[in-house]
Amino acid sequence: MIINIWKADFSFKEMPFATFRFLSFSICVLIQSLLALLILILLLNILPSSEHLYSLSRSYPYEYKMKTQKGVSYYVESTKFEQKYPANNPDRVRFEDRVNFFPSSEPVYSVSRSYPYEYKFTTQKGVNYYVRSTKFEQDYPLNSPERIKIEERVERDYYSVLAQNCRFELQRQQWGFIRETPHCDLLQKFQSAA
Structure with a gap:
């Protein structure tokens, strides 16, 4: 049987209304998706590329x-x-x-001295920390917002390390393995200084 496509009737007369409605909805969704993709591509081309910059x-x-x-x-x-x-x-x-x-590849400070963190500084609460650069004071002057944020992070890290070690010491003390809890003493001293 040969079908003559030139004489075929492509009207939607015999198509049920629900099918026609579904097709029109699908076409609208497709058009919206293509427009969103086009806008995204345009935005990415407008922004300067960070690749190799x-x-x-x-x-x-x-x-x-x-x-x-x-x-x-x-x-x-x-x-x-x-x-x-x-x-x-x-x-x-x-x-x-x-x-x-993107996060920085290397942290600005370390709470323990190790290469390349060799330059010692102390927060106002007496917590020691080490930095990489001799230019740290130039980059982060005392009482600058950046320096205050760094020292707050140092003190938060110090507190969390002390708290974790104190929990371990208390557990070992309950089991009878140790008598003294030096990290708990340091934690109590740090909290009283705050």
């Missing part, structure tokens, strides 16, 4: 240190970056928002 750690060719407004350090290839993306340029702001979104 920066690194969170200093390594060749990313040797020029930059800082976002939130204080996150990153490294770029050349000084031409400043010319291409001036400080308040909308592309630079969007780019730095992306950098702020």
Whole structure:
């Protein structure tokens, strides 16, 4: 049997109303999905690409240190970056928002001394911490918001380590393995200083 497509009737006269309604709904959903995808593609092309623009750690060719407004350090290839993306340029702001979104590759401090954290500092509550750079005081001046946040994190980390070790000591004391609880004593001393 040969069907002549030129004479075929493609009208929707005999199609049930529910089927027609479903098809029109499906077409609308498809069009909306395609529009959303198109908008997403356009937005991604408008934003400056962060690929090969920066690194969170200093390594060749990313040797020029930059800082976002939130204080996150990153490294770029050349000084031409400043010319291409001036400080308040909308592309630079969007780019730095992306950098702020990713966590820093290395923490700023450590509560124990180990390489490369060799420079000792002390919080106002007497908690020692160590930093990598001799420029720490320049990057985070005393009483600056960034320094205050760092020292609050140091004290929070110190408190959580003391609390965990105190729980272990109390458990071992209940079992009769130890008599003294030095971490619990330090925790009590730290809480009374606060």
